[in-house]
Amino acid sequence: MKCANRQTSGEMIEPKPTRRRAGTSYDVARRAGVSQSAVSRCFREGESVSPKTRALILAAADELGYRPNAIAQGLITRRSNLVAVIISNLTNLYYPEVLAELTAKLSAQGIRVLLFTLAAESEIDQVLDQVWRYQVDGAIVAARLSPTQMEAFRKRDIALVLYNRDGGGTPVASVSCEFAAGETLLVDGLVAAGCRSFGIIAGPADSTVGEAHVRGVCARLAIAGIDNVPVDRGDFSYEGGHAAALRLLKAHDLDAIIAANDVMALGAMDAARIDCGIAVPEQLSVVGYDGVAPAKWRSYRLTTVRQPVGRMTEAAVSMLIERIEKPDLGPERRLFSGDLIRGESARLLP
């Protein structure tokens, strides 16, 4: 097309002598003296090409630096080998690890990652719009999806796996970490160590996981005869945890704080130790949930429940691939349990 234009324009100006040609299977075919079909077959598994032809083609491809065009492949095979990974906020300190593991594992399976991050939950519809356009084979979502949105995946036959969330009634594949066991251990351990006055730092009120967590802890505390536990909320950030802890400690005389995630727990530890001069764990036990890297740091040594991120991402990836290959596989909920990490931020009896 461009060429045509240049030819019709009478002059001989050649603005780009080294016009970069993409290098297509036709170019390789011409150079190797074979058909385009042969080139195509040469680059696919299990197609029959004679060793002689293959050598010719590979040599030609090599000289041209030819690589099959994945976009064209995607169009004809209806398989883009793309998977959307949608993560609500990457600044969460817990998610980068998840993301790194997911991309590594998907890459190992020959799948590329199309990354979408959400600054606000409201962006999700725009993101999904792009997801539809790019003909992804599947998606791993660590963000809140409405039933309608999940249904949209089903309608379009796009495999979907939720990470650290469940469908909340909608049948869908999901991977998450149950906190019941860890929670029980933590609560019972704290109670056994003599804690009586608890405070909870929860996530935002609209966080499903967060709420379940709070309910679970309260239920367990109730069993131990402890009721009316004060709850404050943070946004899963250090500052949020710090502020919430200050409010709790100002209003109540606590001997244990249970935070919904590690980073808030670290904020709470600092609020207690540094701002309020309360010794941790002697006067106040603080526990978190996640097992992020900074929780291990010597200044904190947080007592927490570590999520098995490696196994969870592994599960998410294999569930996704299963569903890509077998689209009508039913919903499945895979629950992992966390490991209790006995740090030094809480007095905890077994």
Place this chain on the structure above:
Amino acid sequence: MKCANRQTSGEMIEPKPTRRRAGTSYDVARRAGVSQSAVSRCFREGESVSPKTRALILAAADELGYRPNAIAQGLITRRSNLVAVIISNLTNLYYPEVLAELTAKLSAQGIRVLLFTLAAESEIDQVLDQVWRYQVDGAIVAARLSPTQMEAFRKRDIALVLYNRDGGGTPVASVSCEFAAGETLLVDGLVAAGCRSFGIIAGPADSTVGEAHVRGVCARLAIAGIDNVPVDRGDFSYEGGHAAALRLLKAHDLDAIIAANDVMALGAMDAARIDCGIAVPEQLSVVGYDGVAPAKWRSYRLTTVRQPVGRMTEAAVSMLIERIEKPDLGPERRLFSGDLIRGESARLLP
């Protein structure tokens, strides 16, 4: 084709009544009673479609949930609207923030992010192979590239912007943060406060940025008459910084440690305070470089130089887009300067 097959096979078996049709521009066209061309034009900027036709088409598209197939668009327009983001190790605590900003800014420009992470530097060639296949319009790379690899981008006319690295001789667009100014301030401030015995915790020996940093600090120290500064190395991780600091402190009687990044500096602080019982900053000043979130935490309040990540990613994205649109734009090196954050981990005089 599938339809043809079903018709020729005499029987009337219809294995999937709800056969999921992708919903193409042809389907929309048929439904709206117009040509496929009209549908295409209706979804592009600046194409002429009468208001009447547009309404018809949009209605039909809406009913079918039609979205243009970005893969097919990419094939014909030779613009995938995909950009590869290649990051060496996401677990670095500094990169998640960068990644989040990059994807947000690229998304805002209508560009999708194809994410590649490297567990080892050696994987880069496999990653590039995939990058070529996916016909990305450009790439932002925060990883070490050989001159040959950079040349490969040029050959294929793929826009390239290095992040936090420079070409090291090879002409290429790059964004980075110069540390000279921050370094000078830090070193001079420490010297002014009376520090004489320095130790440096550098990154791995093969890290270009890391090395330049070390040389810069040494040069500035030399000006103050301080030579033979002991250097130990970490891998930019907390544990690495912690271990390096222990070695340095065991072997020398230091009054200041300069670390190549924040996370190592935090490890060093803990090594000093907790393992060696050295007061920071009274007996030992520790400074870092980056300005990651945990550096601000109350337990640390690290004195550091904060990289202007927002402006840097902004620059990377706009440089990349410029180069996508104007492929023969020359190399350009954009240097930002960091802000000195006066924390409480160092005695520093202005």
Place this chain on the structure above:
DNA sequence: AAGCCTATTGCATTCGAAGTCGTTTTCTGT
């Protein structure tokens, strides 16, 4: 009302690789 001009529209082609199908070449076995 005739003559122009411009805004719409559809047809046909194109992007690059995959896959179908019919043809040719290469093996086997006898």
Place this chain on the structure above:
DNA sequence: ACAGAAAACGACTTCGAATGCAATAGGCTT
């Protein structure tokens, strides 16, 4: 050496959208 089977090969079509071009419709001028 020959029939028959299997492997290798190439022409052609296809995926879904974009676009040059020609045809048409509509509006405006005089």
